[in-house]
Amino acid sequence: MSGEGENDASQTKRMKYSDGEGSRVLKDFSVTKILKEDSKVKLMAIHGKFEGANDDAVLLLEKLPFASKTVNAMLTGSNLHETLKNDIYSTYEAVSPPSFPGYKTTMIYPATEKHIAKYSEQDVFVVHETKELYSMVTKPSLEQSSFSLQWVYNILEKKTESERIIHEDVDPETGFILLPDMKWDRKDVNSLYLVAIVNKHGVKSLRDLNKQCLPLLKNILNTGTKVIKEKFNIPDSKLRIYIHYQPSYYHLHVHFTHVKFDAPGSDVFRAHLLSSVIENIENNGDFYENKTLSFTLRENDNLFKKYNERGYFD
Amino acid sequence: MSGEGENDASQTKRMKYSDGEGSRVLKDFSVTKILKEDSKVKLMAIHGKFEGANDDAVLLLEKLPFASKTVNAMLTGSNLHETLKNDIYSTYEAVSPPSFPGYKTTMIYPATEKHIAKYSEQDVFVVHETKELYSMVTKPSLEQSSFSLQWVYNILEKKTESERIIHEDVDPETGFILLPDMKWDRKDVNSLYLVAIVNKHGVKSLRDLNKQCLPLLKNILNTGTKVIKEKFNIPDSKLRIYIHYQPSYYHLHVHFTHVKFDAPGSDVFRAHLLSSVIENIENNGDFYENKTLSFTLRENDNLFKKYNERGYFD
Numbered sequence: 001m002s003g004e005g006e007n008d009a010s011q012t013k014r015m016k017y018s019d020g021e022g023s024r025v026l027k028d029f030s031v032t033k034i035l036k037e038d039s040k041v042k043l044m045a046i047h048g049k050f051e052g053a054n055d056d057a058v059l060l061l062e063k064l065p066f067a068s069k070t071v072n073a074m075l076t077g078s079n080l081h082e083t084l085k086n087d088i089y090s091t092y093e094a095v096s097p098p099s100f101p102g103y104k105t106t107m108i109y110p111a112t113e114k115h116i117a118k119y120s121e122q123d124v125f126v127v128h129e130t131k132e133l134y135s136m137v138t139k140p141s142l143e144q145s146s147f148s149l150q151w152v153y154n155i156l157e158k159k160t161e162s163e164r165i166i167h168e169d170v171d172p173e174t175g176f177i178l179l180p181d182m183k184w185d186r187k188d189v190n191s192l193y194l195v196a197i198v199n200k201h202g203v204k205s206l207r208d209l210n211k212q213c214l215p216l217l218k219n220i221l222n223t224g225t226k227v228i229k230e231k232f233n234i235p236d237s238k239l240r241i242y243i244h245y246q247p248s249y250y251h252l253h254v255h256f257t258h259v260k261f262d263a264p265g266s267d268v269f270r271a272h273l274l275s276s277v278i279e280n281i282e283n284n285g286d287f288y289e290n291k292t293l294s295f296t297l298r299e300n301d302n303l304f305k306k307y308n309e310r311g312y313f314d
Numbered sequence: 315m316s317g318e319g320e321n322d323a324s325q326t327k328r329m330k331y332s333d334g335e336g337s338r339v340l341k342d343f344s345v346t347k348i349l350k351e352d353s354k355v356k357l358m359a360i361h362g363k364f365e366g367a368n369d370d371a372v373l374l375l376e377k378l379p380f381a382s383k384t385v386n387a388m389l390t391g392s393n394l395h396e397t398l399k400n401d402i403y404s405t406y407e408a409v410s411p412p413s414f415p416g417y418k419t420t421m422i423y424p425a426t427e428k429h430i431a432k433y434s435e436q437d438v439f440v441v442h443e444t445k446e447l448y449s450m451v452t453k454p455s456l457e458q459s460s461f462s463l464q465w466v467y468n469i470l471e472k473k474t475e476s477e478r479i480i481h482e483d484v485d486p487e488t489g490f491i492l493l494p495d496m497k498w499d500r501k502d503v504n505s506l507y508l509v510a511i512v513n514k515h516g517v518k519s520l521r522d523l524n525k526q527c528l529p530l531l532k533n534i535l536n537t538g539t540k541v542i543k544e545k546f547n548i549p550d551s552k553l554r555i556y557i558h559y560q561p562s563y564y565h566l567h568v569h570f571t572h573v574k575f576d577a578p579g580s581d582v583f584r585a586h587l588l589s590s591v592i593e594n595i596e597n598n599g600d601f602y603e604n605k606t607l608s609f610t611l612r613e614n615d616n617l618f619k620k621y622n623e624r625g626y627f628d
Binding site: 236284 | 353358386418422552553583585608627
């Protein structure tokens with residue numbers, strides 16, 4: 001339900017194009033311009049007019065999701081044409097029966113348990129981690145599970161990936177290494193994705209941040225945006241700069257992504273804007289020590305199991 | 315095409331189910347399990363087997379995007395059935411011709427320049443709105459542009475959509491109406507999307523929230539989750555409950571979406587978790603009056619023009 005209302009909406013005019021049961025409303029519709037095409041969501045916005053009418057109309061078209069109960073009928077009624085084959089992956093374009101929508105399909109055959117797990121829906125659960133839950137559940141769980149940070153130290157010591165470094169600030173307290181994330185193809189600046197990894201060891205996550213970290217955080221924000229402007233000509237008004245909580249590894253790092261890139265993990269349950277983190281700490285040094293931090297866990301996550309064992313989801 | 319390669323992929327076996335031109339590969343395919351359904355991207359992952367084969371297969375199905383060159387033919391060949399009407403917004407389900415995919419459509423008629431701009435592809439800019447920028451730029455801009463809230467008042471006064479109301483709390487200060495968002499098909503609970511619209515007039519947005527609003531916010535959080543548990547059997551550990559800033563209309567409302575639904579506007583530049591908003595205000599009544607709020611604007615947004623005129627993006 002979004003939408004700014006308009007005062008002059010004319011009931012009469014609108015009804016003229018609907019027979020009450022609403023069929024064939026588009027008979028006399030002609031397209032003025034295609035306003036937007038979203039190939040990820042399969043959506044199209046069209047500006048057009050009805051024959052003989054003065055008023056404009058906007059039509060939003062969106063493909064319907066697959067319906068699980070009709071999948072069998074859809075598959076058996078479809079003809080597939082192979083468009084690509086690479087190792088065990090094949091891509092097909094489907095010519096579907098009249099009663100089912102056009103779609104494309106990728107087949108992995110033979111598929112192992114690992115493939116099946118990879119593409120399986122994992123149930124997702126929200127946790128509101130209070131200060132107390134952090135000390136009782138999250139922190140012990142992190143300390144128990146021996147996430148090795150060796151690969152991070154290898155990067156910082158330039159044993160690996162040194163040729164990928166975009167910027168380096170060697171200060172042991174406020175310095176960091178800036179390098180491209182694996183998800184970025186390093187070509188399209190509209191999907192730019194860089195990560196700043198701090199030199200300092202022992203700052204596990206957002207939870208640990210306090211006034212002592214302000215020079216480090218400010219240096220990452222200021223130097224990071226300056227370097228990105230210089231090297232990629234992207235101004236800070238095009239950047240999403242944030243910290244994940246929970247992070248995928250417990251050595252402080254900051255994400256820099258282009259605003260046009262719908263980056264995984266930029267949602268409200270995972271991303272915390274660096275500028276906001278700095279402001280919150282400036283106003284209250286204990287902000288992240290005391291804050292209830294909300295995030296989602298998947299049922300295969302180790303941390304999910306710890307919360308579940310405690311009956312958190314009962 | 316992501317994936318861990320498999321060494322034992324058998325070319326022979328694979329070819330058995332392809333005639334070289336790749337047609338009818340799915341003839342003997344039976345579904346073991348639907349692994350994943352993504353209703354935003356319109357994707358489905360299926361685990362299945364070919365008749366007489368030992369090996370498993372994973373099939374990924376994805377709807378095709380709309381093709382701009384065939385839009386005219388698709389529209390004229392489609393029958394539309396009205397499913398909802400409120401003010402100038404109408405929602406239709408399309409019964410499409412055999413040659414075009416099934417889709418749903420929303421029509422705005424008559425549409426103004428503003429609607430056309432809203433749905434056009436646009437450049438995106440980040441604004442960090444300080445308290446001062448809010449009073450100098452954002453607030454005057456909101457007051458100037460006369461977004462009509464009549465369609466909201468129609469809902470609250472039950473002149474429209476009253477049959478869609480899921481819950482109503484008539485208290486003038488802490489009450490609200492809970493109803494489904496247009497983006498929800500009202501069938502699949504995994505994409506549940508409800509909106510709570512407050513009875514009280516004059517609370518424009520997150521910026522206006524302070525200690526006085528706590529009873530209202532807590533009532534929405536507690537009653538909303540309770541009702542959703544009762545009516546849809548969805549526990550609060552499956553809900554994303556948040557406020558948009560900037561909102562699409564300046565009458566306070568709260569979004570309730572299923573965590574599995576990758577809802578538009580649930581990113582860090584737009585969504586503020588209601589539980590976090592309540593906690594921040596409890597600790598500091600002026601939190602949202604003083605906070606720098608970061609959001610994105612699109613080049614056709616009126617507010618973008620105001621910030622641009624001031625040289626904010628120079």
